[in-house]
Amino acid sequence: MKAITLWQPWASLIACGAKKYETRSWATRYRGPIAIHAAKRDPVNLPYHIQVEINPILLEHYSLWENLPRGAVVAIAELVECWEMTDIGHVVDGSTAAHIVGGIYGGKADIISGKEILFGDWRPGRFAWELANVQMLPEPMPAKGRQGLWNWEGKSL
Helix, strand or coil, X not given: CEEEEECCCHHHHHHCCCCCEEEECCCCCCCEEEEEEECCCXXXXXXXXXXXXXXXXXXXXXXXXXXXXXXXXXXXXXXXEEEEEEEEEEEECCEXXXXXXXXXXXXEEEEECHHHHHHCCCCCCCEEEEEEEEEEXXXXXXXXXXXXXXXXXXXXX
16 A cells, blocks of 8 residues: 655644645655555644644544654545645635645646645645545554655555
């Protein structure tokens, strides 16, 4: 199964269903099952306004920030689409939003807004990998991560 390594708290936000898109500087043609791996390094130091949004979500699943799994696969998902970001700065209901276009069929477009904007880097020219059917693993499975897409030999659900 293909896998992607993400820094915390992004991996756990995907695992618990709060983050639907993983933003990357590169596109992928891969579609299908993907393991979400939490990097071994310490969680990213986030600005206060983002921590305020993230903490209640994560505390539903992990008792403390320090308990976020690291160096382990935390979820299995399906990578269903890869979108190109065309611009940022739209305003939807008073909030910043991003415009994504393309996808496998081309010509399709969508607007991303709300908390999802806080959970990624939505600058033009980047890509949003759309994840669906996310299943958090009952217990994180230790694994050594890698950069880019890599093959995970662990069990699928």
